[in-house]
Amino acid sequence: MLWAALALVCLLHALAAAAPLLANDAPLWIRTRAGARFPAFEALGWSERFLLLCSPWVLAAPLWLATRSRLALACPLIALLLALCWQAAAGPRVFVPAGEWKRQLGAQPALFAPVPFGYRETNPSEAWRPPTWLASAEIDESGRYVGRAQASGGLELPPAPVEVRAGEPARNAALRHPLGTDAQGRDLLARVLYGARNSLAIGLASALLALVIGTLLGALAGWRGGRTDLVISRAIELVLCFPVLFLVLLVASVGWGSVSAVWTISAVLGLTGWTGVARLLRAEFLRLREAEFVLAARGLGFTETRIVLCHALPNALAPLIVATSFFAGTAMLVESAISYLGAGLVEPESSLGGLVKGGSEHVWMVLFPGAVLALAVISWNLLGEELRDLNDPRLSGEQA
Amino acid sequence: MAAYLRRRLAWLVPSFLGITLVVFLAVHLAPGDPALRESFDPGAVAPDAAQLELFRSEHLLDRPLLVQYLHFLGPFDLSPRGHRWFGGSGEHAYGGLLALDLGAEFRRPHVRIVDELGRRLCVTAPLALAAALLAWGIAIPLGAWAALRRGSKRERALALGLFTLHSLPGFWLALWLVLAFGAAGLGWLPVLGLHSAGASELGWFDWTIDLVRHSILPVLALALGSLAYLARQVRASMLETLSQEYVLTARSKGLPERVVILRHALRNALLPSITLAALILPALVGGSVIVETIFGIPGMGRYAYEAMLERDYAVIQAVTALSALVTLLALLVADLLYAVADPRIRHG
Numbered sequence: 001m002l003w004a005a006l007a008l009v010c011l012l013h014a015l016a017a018a019a020p021l022l023a024n025d026a027p028l029w030i031r032t033r034a035g036a037r038f039p040a041f042e043a044l045g046w047s048e049r050f051l052l053l054c055s056p057w058v059l060a061a062p063l064w065l066a067t068r069s070r071l072a073l074a075c076p077l078i079a080l081l082l083a084l085c086w087q088a089a090a091g092p093r094v095f096v097p098a099g100e101w102k103r104q105l106g107a108q109p110a111l112f113a114p115v116p117f118g119y120r121e122t123n124p125s126e127a128w129r130p131p132t133w134l135a136s137a138e139i140d141e142s143g144r145y146v147g148r149a150q151a152s153g154g155l156e157l158p159p160a161p162v163e164v165r166a167g168e169p170a171r172n173a174a175l176r177h178p179l180g181t182d183a184q185g186r187d188l189l190a191r192v193l194y195g196a197r198n199s200l201a202i203g204l205a206s207a208l209l210a211l212v213i214g215t216l217l218g219a220l221a222g223w224r225g226g227r228t229d230l231v232i233s234r235a236i237e238l239v240l241c242f243p244v245l246f247l248v249l250l251v252a253s254v255g256w257g258s259v260s261a262v263w264t265i266s267a268v269l270g271l272t273g274w275t276g277v278a279r280l281l282r283a284e285f286l287r288l289r290e291a292e293f294v295l296a297a298r299g300l301g302f303t304e305t306r307i308v309l310c311h312a313l314p315n316a317l318a319p320l321i322v323a324t325s326f327f328a329g330t331a332m333l334v335e336s337a338i339s340y341l342g343a344g345l346v347e348p349e350s351s352l353g354g355l356v357k358g359g360s361e362h363v364w365m366v367l368f369p370g371a372v373l374a375l376a377v378i379s380w381n382l383l384g385e386e387l388r389d390l391n392d393p394r395l396s397g398e399q400a
Numbered sequence: 401m402a403a404y405l406r407r408r409l410a411w412l413v414p415s416f417l418g419i420t421l422v423v424f425l426a427v428h429l430a431p432g433d434p435a436l437r438e439s440f441d442p443g444a445v446a447p448d449a450a451q452l453e454l455f456r457s458e459h460l461l462d463r464p465l466l467v468q469y470l471h472f473l474g475p476f477d478l479s480p481r482g483h484r485w486f487g488g489s490g491e492h493a494y495g496g497l498l499a500l501d502l503g504a505e506f507r508r509p510h511v512r513i514v515d516e517l518g519r520r521l522c523v524t525a526p527l528a529l530a531a532a533l534l535a536w537g538i539a540i541p542l543g544a545w546a547a548l549r550r551g552s553k554r555e556r557a558l559a560l561g562l563f564t565l566h567s568l569p570g571f572w573l574a575l576w577l578v579l580a581f582g583a584a585g586l587g588w589l590p591v592l593g594l595h596s597a598g599a600s601e602l603g604w605f606d607w608t609i610d611l612v613r614h615s616i617l618p619v620l621a622l623a624l625g626s627l628a629y630l631a632r633q634v635r636a637s638m639l640e641t642l643s644q645e646y647v648l649t650a651r652s653k654g655l656p657e658r659v660v661i662l663r664h665a666l667r668n669a670l671l672p673s674i675t676l677a678a679l680i681l682p683a684l685v686g687g688s689v690i691v692e693t694i695f696g697i698p699g700m701g702r703y704a705y706e707a708m709l710e711r712d713y714a715v716i717q718a719v720t721a722l723s724a725l726v727t728l729l730a731l732l733v734a735d736l737l738y739a740v741a742d743p744r745i746r747h748g
Contacts, residue, residue, distance in 0.1 A: 237415065237731070240682075241724055241728055241731065242422070243686070243723045243724065243727075244686065245689060246423070246704060246708070246723070247422075247423070249705065250426050250430050251426060329567060333569050333570075334686075337570065337686070337689075337690055343708075343709075356571070356572065360575055361584070370568075370569060370575075373569055373572070374567060374568050374572070377567040377568075377569070378563075378564065381566070385563070
């Protein structure tokens with residue numbers, strides 16, 4: 001179960017990191033008269049390239065961990081280097097309006113992503129289309145639903161001819177929009193993929209921030225004790241009382257200039273969420289400070305820094321990782337609640353909560369984004385739970 | 401005990417000030433201008449510079465942050481209409497948090513925030529209380545049962561269910577409740593507001609029935625979120641207690657199993673829950689924002705949310721100060737109860 005949970009977490013993050021390869025309205029490859037071009041990659045920034053290069057490594061992370069390979073640690077650095085080289089070699093970033101490539105494309109050979117739709121590519125004639133493998137989604141040439149007089153609920157737009165662009169499945173193909181479309185006819189699968197990408201990024205970033213702050217403060221409180229401990233403990237109690245949802249709403253309900261809301265939300269969540277890690281580490285360090293191996297290390301004349309980093313911290317690592325992985329799940333839940341309320345990421349950026357909000361009267365708009373979010377949170381929580389059982393089997397479901 | 405109480409009360413003040421300060425800074429440093437938003441009205445003409453100036457000076461938005469914070473804190477009103485000591489006209493000498501006068505809303509200057517908070521609280525508090533009672537009422541027996549039957553097939557199924565429920569987003573659950581029981585699904589229960597249209601003409605009995613029918617789904621949605629968390633905590637705590645030696649002693653004394661479980665194990669296992677009951681308050685406040693939005697209930701959460709969208713600083717600060725104060729007091733009461741219940745802490 002532990003390895004399954006780990007593999008699931010890694011798979012989700014790898015898919016999210018590779019999103020531009022999986023769903024894109026620009027073709028991955030085309031042959032022009034001047035030679036081959038790679039339009040999907042021309043629009044990427046260096047961080048997106050880095051994530052893309054990281055995704056195979058993330059996918060293989062359980063293997064690395066199982067074999068305890070040192071090489072694995074070097075991989076993000078290699079990916080970063082490659083991304084920078086790629087960035088330097090590539091031309092300037094090309095911004096093409098959504099769907100433009102497919103409109104311009106003639107008969108020349110092209111290779112598209114598995115989902116040949118961009119997350120911001122609109123197609124008004126297909127607004128609120130149910131998942132296309134359902135019989136009720138069948139539409140005729142003019143955009144009228146065949147099976148019934150009216151589409152289910154919501155806004156009924158005057159029918160317009162359905163535009164099937166280059167590289168897209170046929171009008172009534174079962175896999176044209178496997179999850180349906182939203183109010184502007186954007187493909188829900190592509191939007192869910194990019195929304196999950198944002199959610200997972202927020203979960204991971206805020207958890208890492210909380211881990212760093214919590215480790216520093218918790219270690220300080222537990223190791224120093226006395227007055228330092230008192231001050232930090234009070235600070236922890238204070239932060240526990242913060243109305244976190246309000247704070248995130250305040251900061252996220254208006255954008256911060258050029259900084260993406262992904263980072264501001266992560267920052268607020270991390271800055272208010274470190275208490276769990278700090279409390280755990282403080283308790284562990286209070287215990288470890290008196291442990292015999294620490295006394296031995298001290299007797300050997302090691303410096304305090306060395307004792308903390310090489311002896312105490314590795315022994316307290318397990319509960320820290322558990323707390324962090326639970327926090328990542330919680331952070332994703334808070335973020336989705338914020339975007340459900342209509343704050344947070346702004347259109348056309350996609351967020352899972354925002355998708356549910358946008359189509360709360362259509363079953364497919366509630367079901368799929370919510371289910372993906374639930375899957376992501378469950379995978380983090382499962383990982384936390386399995387790690388905790390490994391560390392402390394008293395709570396596990398098995399009869400000890 | 402008295403010394404303990406004094407120490408705790410002394411900490412309450414800096415904690416409360418700290419929270420209000422952080423919220424104050426977050427409100428004021430976040431982008432967005434209440435002056436521009438306040439006058440946003442589709443029918444109205446665009447405000448001219450003089451009007452904006454007047455609005456800013458009335459609400460001290462043009463003064464340094466420190467002055468604004470002191471004005472919010474009270475007890476002296478520092479605005480142009482405020483106390484004479486600070487260069488005001490003396491019309492409205494005292495105000496702010498310490499004077500228990502939170503001023504008027506930015507958007508609707510004739511509405512006193514204290515009155516509005518009272519009205520909203522009368523809606524939210526009963527719902528939150530009912531949800532908390534429901535959640536605890538189910539979580540305690542469920543958690544205790546799970547700990548006693550650990551490892552059995554049914555317990556594993558329950559654990560899986562609770563685990564999943566704990567991981568699901570609250571708004572998603574609430575939406576499914578709406579889709580399932582609302583007019584779109586079974587049509588058993590109303591899903592909008594707390595009263596039907598024309599409820600004021602009903603007799604008191606029908607009115608109450610109407611109210612209860614309207615509150616079932618919101619209360620359920622609020623309770624479901626914390627239910628799974630609480631039940632899992634109770635289970636963990638109960639497992640911990642069952643492995644203690646005094647439980648073994650009680651069993652070997654030949655006490656009936658019922659007495660061992662209820663009086664020796666469960667009572668001790670519920671001790672940590674006292675603190676937990678206080679700590680889920682922020683989650684309930686957060687949950688009420690979502691639930692009140694989905695079910696269209698005019699409560700505290702919705703009030704705070706609308707104020708945040710409008711950048712109504714006065715209301716945001718009032719609501720967050722109130723929620724922080726309630727949480728702090730609840731934590732204090734929980735600690736005191738804990739000390740009453742557990743002599744090790746009282747005398748430690």
